[in-house]
Amino acid sequence: MIRPLHIVRPFGATAVVALLLAGCSSDSSQAPTCPAAGIIAPASSLTTFKQGMHNDPAGELYTVGISNVKTACTLDADNGTTDSTLALRFKAKRAASANAADYRVPYFVAVVLDGKVLAKRDIWAHFGFAAGAANTVFDDEVASTVINLENGKKPYEYELVVGLQLTHDQLEYNKKMSRFAP
Numbered sequence: 001m002i003r004p005l006h007i008v009r010p011f012g013a014t015a016v017v018a019l020l021l022a023g024c025s026s027d028s029s030q031a032p033t034c035p036a037a038g039i040i041a042p043a044s045s046l047t048t049f050k051q052g053m054h055n056d057p058a059g060e061l062y063t064v065g066i067s068n069v070k071t072a073c074t075l076d077a078d079n080g081t082t083d084s085t086l087a088l089r090f091k092a093k094r095a096a097s098a099n100a101a102d103y104r105v106p107y108f109v110a111v112v113l114d115g116k117v118l119a120k121r122d123i124w125a126h127f128g129f130a131a132g133a134a135n136t137v138f139d140d141e142v143a144s145t146v147i148n149l150e151n152g153k154k155p156y157e158y159e160l161v162v163g164l165q166l167t168h169d170q171l172e173y174n175k176k177m178s179r180f181a182p
Contacts, residue, residue: 060095
């Protein structure tokens, strides 16, 4: 089952998680069997700068962002587990350049329940710009995220949250530039 994308705008941590969890609920007769997937808006974009031009918009080397996430899962009701796959779409941009370039970007997948992060995994995605290209779109897949359901909890009560792994300065730059995806 493919679940829809949830994008979370910047709020306090409690509001973010409450919003994510509220987005998981639907008609109880049609309760989903998979955890929902969402993107944390403040961590949806990462900007890398040229050497010596930190936090200077004129020095942006490239900006990459998560633009979409989809999930599918299998439920093992007998063992009380779900195994989810995530398909992520990224968009990146840079100033036009005659040269091709290859980069890698860190992102995370976290399992959230009742406002608490239960597990977090860091992952690297590789991407490149063709010679002369200013934009690129690329995909990455997380093949397996297993959740052991807590006693009495349903799969749809969990959330798989993704974002780019940002430093404090990168997060502040996103806020300053109101940049939440390229």
